[in-house]
Amino acid sequence: MKLRSPLLLVTATCLTIQIQAQQTIGQVRNYRQANEQKIMAEYLEFLAIPNVTSDTVNIRRNIDFIKGMMESRGIEVKLLGGRTPGVNKAVMGKVTVPGATQTIGFYAHYDGQPVNPKQWAPGLEPFKPVFLTAAIENGGKIISDYRPGQPIQPNWRLSGRGSADDKAGVMTILNAYEALVKNKTKLKHNLIFLFEGEEEEGSTHLDEIFEEHTQELKADCWIISDGPRHVSGKKSVVFGVRGDVNVSLTVYGPKRPLHSGNYGNWAPNPARMLVELLAGMKDASGRVLINGFYDDVIPLTVLEKEALANIPDIEQTLKKELGIVEPEGGGLPFLELLNQPTLNINGIASANVGAMASNIIPAKAEAVLDLRLVLGNDAERQVKKLTDHIRSKGYHILDHEPTDAERATYPKLIRVSDGTGYNAQRTPMNLPIARQVVKAVQSTTTDKVVLLPSAGGSLPLYMFETILGAKVVTVPVVNYDNNQHAENENVQISFLWEGIETMAALMLM
Structure with a gap:
């Protein structure tokens, strides 16, 4: 009997796994397409709840809404607080899978930056989400004749505070999980969902929450859904933050x-x-x-510098879009300056x-x-x-x-x-868990995934390492031109749909 080469067996196994992953993502896409109206109706209701961090009354409404979203999907829910009374609770959900040897955590925040409604474009209000034909800055118009049940075009924008930063993270994570459950997809890992309500004020009490609930939040890796994808529009995996x-x-x-x-x-x-x-x-x-x-x-490693060199150059695009002739930095590249x-x-x-x-x-x-x-x-x-x-x-x-x-x-x-500050965090790009994340995201797109050693923005990710002892990787889902923290915040619909697929792939990595 002729024996098959071990290399051929490994190749065949990898190919089978890749095909299975693509089939699963196809099922997630089919589920989303069949349920777009329900998914979007829930998201519009979510965005209509004011979420400024200091607005404790409406923050409580957000907590209740997220709790309802999770319970309707069969997720066990718990509200987490620290030692300080009266702080915005984090909403935690847990899914235990029999026989699982790894736990993957998913984090996003539901609070948002303060708003000045007078600065928003005519017809736009921070907490009355509406569809736009395009970004307002690019001549987009309000789609005033849209009615529930009508087709939602993927190139439309949805305006509203939190639409991109970071209720989009909550929305894509929970709908990814629902799509997997509805398709009866077998999960491999225990899952933890954590949605914070103080990120926009510096995650003032997140350390207390982690210290009080360390065992409940133990995970092999935390996936952070926050921030924008690369300016090129390609999907990104980010290994650190400032x-x-x-x-x-x-x-x-x-x-x-x-x-x-x-x-x-x-x-x-x-x-x-x-x-x-x-x-x-x-x-x-x-x-x-x-x-x-x-x-x-601490300088970037050789591997991190190589990753920067492979990222598409978008400086000319940004200079034209933003009306900048000569950037700061003395001629250093954009990505080098972000580090x-x-x-x-x-x-x-x-x-x-x-x-x-x-x-x-x-x-x-x-x-x-x-x-x-x-x-x-x-x-x-x-x-x-x-x-x-x-x-x-x-x-x-x-x-x-x-x-x-x-x-x-x-x-x-x-x-x-x-004010309250926190330090930077960076996960080595060559860790096995980091490679798993890249592979999962890559399975959802034909474009080469952009790998960033660090984002320019900030999140309190060092707490995940120092208190929870976990590795952290950020996988952003929204468009880069989303006006986060500013007037006319928006998200492109196609990025939400693709984000659901990305999060589903990560739950199965």
Whole structure:
């Protein structure tokens, strides 16, 4: 009897597994196509619930809605909180599979950034989701004659706060699971679903939740569904995120606003002082001038640098779309800059402008800085570098409103307040579990999956490693031009549908 080559047997086995995976994804797609109206109706209802993190009444409505979504899919649900009372609960679901040896966790957040409805385009409201023919910035129009039951075009956009960031993660994960169950697909792994309600405020109590519920949240790998796919539109797997910490600055001038004619050239102007201070933190190319700002960065590995080199170049596309002639960075590539720490001015304010402007010397000037951290940076250490720099410019730093005695003693007063911050995280790309994730995502697309060592955005993923002891990989599902955190937030429908397939493949990896 002629024996078959072991290599041929392995090849045949791999081919069989690949065919089975493609068949399963086909079944998920068929289920979604047959149930698009039901899926979208539920999502529209979900998006209509305001989800600003600090709005505790509506956050509770979101929790109840997600709980209902999970229970209707047969998922065992538990609300998780930490030691601090009154915080937004995380919604956890668990699916136990007999004989499973691995547990895969899926994370998304349901809370959203604050909104200013006046900044949204005419006809759009943050919590009244509507379909658009395209992005508003590209001439998209509201599809006002849409009625439930009519076909939903995959190139349409759905507007609304949270439509992309990050209720899309909740929606795609839970509908992926439902599609597998309805198709009677045999699951291989135990599954954990975790939906957080404080991510947009820095996941202030996530460490408490993890510490209180460590055993319940034990998993071999956590899949994070947040952020956008690559600018090229190709599916992505991201192995890390930057850390983040915000710092508020207030420079003080006279105790009350003064007439600029009567006091100009004599009374110190805090707006000018703050602008001068901020301008001295960066050079003309955008490189941070604060001493030691880049010193503790852990460089990318050879494998990570190779991954960057293989990513499609999208800089020209972005420059044209955003109207940028010369980016910051001194000519360094876009992706290389995303793997460096940053100092960004989120906002600056002092007195009034426009129709409300008046000829005054303001009493104070304020700014909020956003420090993005990469692997090797520590949030507290990075903030200290900033405060040391401020002191070097002659400022006396306060943590309170200045007293009369302090005003009489120090010529330059500044209040510095830093918010909750967290460090960066990066998972090695060559780990077996990381390769499993890439293989699963690749099974859902004919395009080459884009592999990113780190995203430019931030999530508290270091907590998954340091507290839960788990590996973390991010698999984003939404379009890059979604206006997350800004007015006119939207998601392209086709990305939601493809996201359901991606999440289903990951549950079966």
